Amino acid sequence: MMRERLGLVTDGAYNTGLTVRLDAQCSTEDLRVGELVVVEGQSHRYFGMISDMQLRVTDPRLLASPPHDAPPLVTEALAGTGTYATLEVKPMLMLDLSVEPDEQRGPQRVRTIPMHFSALYRASEMDFATVFGKEGGTNFAIGTPVPMEIPICLRLDRFVERSNGIFGQSGTGKSFLARILLSGIIKTRAAANLIFDMHSEYAFDKQTEDGDWVKGLRELFGSQILVYSLDADAAARRNVDVTLTVGLNQVEAEDVMLLADELDLTATTAATSGLLVDQYGKDWLRQILGMSADNIAGFCQSSGAHPEATRALQRKLKEVQRRGYLKDEVPFSLIDEMVTALGRGRSIILEFGRHDTPLDYMLVANIVTRRIRRLYQQKVERFEETKAEADRPLQLVITLEEAHKFLSPAVARQTIFGTIAREMRKYNVTLMVVDQRPSGIDPEVMSQLGTRVTGLLAEERDIDAVFMGMSGRSFLRGALAGLDTRQQVLLMGHAVPMPVVVQTRRYDEDFYRVMQGTGARRDGLEVTSADIWAR
C-alpha cells in the first residue's frame, strides 16, 4: 500500500491537535483544509483532517529582507529549510494495529496522540475504505472525496434513526442532495419518507439551473412513491394519486399560533384561542368563523375573552378559511391512509401546487405531521406491549423544507416538528430538515440533529449555528469555508465516522440506473478486512 508522505509530527496536544512539519518537496498548494490524512504511530494508525496550514521561517531576518529576484538555486535551497510550512491536523479516529485483523473492530474515537516524528501521509483509497466502509447494504455512496474517485459512504441506517439537517446557502445543491439522500433511503429501504414538497420539485421531472431535465422520485421509483397534492387542479393535470383536503375540525389552536407571523397575530391570540377551545372543543375554529358580532360579544362575556382581540382573530382566520383545500369537516381517514402506506414502506410526497405560500405550507404540514406522529406513538406503544417484531413500526423520515419556519426559537416549542426533533427517535419518526438559514432554527433543535450535511454558508451566524453542539467546531470551520459553491458538502455527525468533505454524487443517468437497479452496481474496492487493517 503506497501512500504519499507529507511530513512529520513535531508538536501537538490532545486538545488542540497535532502540528506537522511539511516535507520540503510538499507544497501547501497541493493540500486542502479538510482533507483526510493518516498518521502512522507506533501501535496505532490515526485518521484526521487538516484543519489549518501555516507558513514559517527559521530566521526572522528573512521576513525583513526577503530575497528579491532570487535565482532558482537560492529559492530552492530556502524551501523546506529556511522557509517551511506546518499543518495543523486534528486526529479523529484511531485504529489499533496490535489487534489481529480478524478481531479488528475498525477505527475508534481517538483517545491518545502519536509521538514525535510520526509520519503523516495523504490518505489512500484503502484508508477511505477503512474509515467509511464499502458501498452496499445501508452504506450508501453520497459522493467522492475531493481529490479522489472512490465512494464515501453514509450509513443510512444510522442516518435515519436521528433527525438530520441539510444546510447550505442558495444554489449549493441542497435540493439535489436531498433527492440523492431520499433516493438512497428509498432504495435501501432504510425508512419510509414523507416529503413536504413546498415547491413541487421532488415528484416529477424538473429543469435544473443549467437547463437540463432531471428525473423526479416518482419517475425513478414508480409505485413505491405516492404523490399527494393539495391543489385539485394540478392534481388533475399531473399524475397525482390523492388530492388532500383538510378540515376546519382538524385545525388546533397550536396550528394557529404557528401562523402568528404569517397572519400577524398578537400575543393575546394564544389566550383567546385557548378560551375558544375550552368552550367549543375541536369545533372551535368553525364556531369562531361562524360567529356574528353578537355571538362574539356573548362569547366574550361568558368566557372573559377580550372582544377586540376576538374580533381581530376572527378577521385573520377568515383568511385561512378561504384556502381551497380547507373544508368544513374532513375525517382523518385521508391522513390515516397515508400512515398505512408509510407503514408498508412506501414513501409519500405531498405537493402544494399553487397553495405554496408559507401559510399553507405550515398549516398543512403541521396538521398532517401531528396526526402522523400520534399514530406512530400508538404504534410504538403497541409494539412495546406486544414486543412482536411484526408490530415494530417502520422508521419514518419527514423531509421538511424551509425548516426554520417551523423550528425557529419562537415556535419550535409549540410545533410538532420541534417536539419530534427534540425527542429524537423515541417514536421512530425523525426529521430531515432542509434549510439555508440554520441560524433561524432553535439552538436546542440544532444541537439534537444527528447528522449534518452542509454546503457553503456565508453568514457567520449560520456557520455558528451549523456547528452547534459539535465537538471540534474550530477545526471544521476551515473546511466549511473552503467548500466550492456547488456540489461540495461537509458531512459530519452520527452517520459518518468522522467529518469529511465530499464532492456529491451527480444526479444523472448513471445514478438513475443504479437506483433502478438495472445498471451494474459500482464496484467497490476488492478488499478484505485483513487488507484494510494490516499495516
Next chain:
Amino acid sequence: MRIGEIIESTSVLFVSESLELRQSPALGSLLRVRISDDGDLYGVVCYGETRSLDPGRRAVRRSTSEVYDDQVYRENPQLEHILRTEFTCLAVGVLEAGGILQGLPAQPPPLHFSVHTCSPEETARFTEDLYYFRLLLSASLPVPAEQLLANHVRRVYGERGGDDNWLRRAAQEVGHLLKQDYDRLMAVLYGIDQGSSPRAGGVSTK
C-alpha cells in the same frame, strides 16, 4: 598528481609547501594525502600564501618600468630559492578499507608526506555525502567560511561535470545548516550561484 609536501600538521589543519613556486592549488579544491597502503586523508584547501623563506624578511620590489610581472622571475632566478608557496588544508575525512568517513581524522596526517590532487572520480566519490559541510562552516579559518564553502561547491560542481542534482542537493544542505542565520546562508548561496547560474553565464540549475 603530487603537488606538495606537508610541513606542519595538526588534527584540524595541515600546511603544505607547494612543489612549484606560485603553484598553489585553488581555494576550496579537494586534496588527498596517502597515509597508508589503503588509506587516504582528504582536505579542502582553505588558505594559500607565497612569502619569503626567512619569516623575518619581507619581499622587496624588484620590477622596473621595463621589467615586471613574469619577467621579474626570469631576471631574478634566485627568487625560486628565497621564496616559497604554502597552502593550508582543512582535514575533512578519510578513506579507510574502502569506506569514506567524513569528519576529523583520528591522527593528523604524517609530516613530510605528499599531497595530491584528486581525480574527478575521487572527488565525486568523496563528495557524494555532504556531512563534511559542517566542518567547513564551523572551523576557525583565516578566510570567511562562507566564501570557502561557496568556492568549494563551485569547484566540485565543475569536477563532477556540472552535476545539477548534486548542486541542488548541496544548496539545500547549506540551507539546512544555516537555517538559523539568513545572512550567512545568503552569502554562501549567492557565492555558489555566481559560478553556476544562468545569470552569471554559468550552467543552469534547472
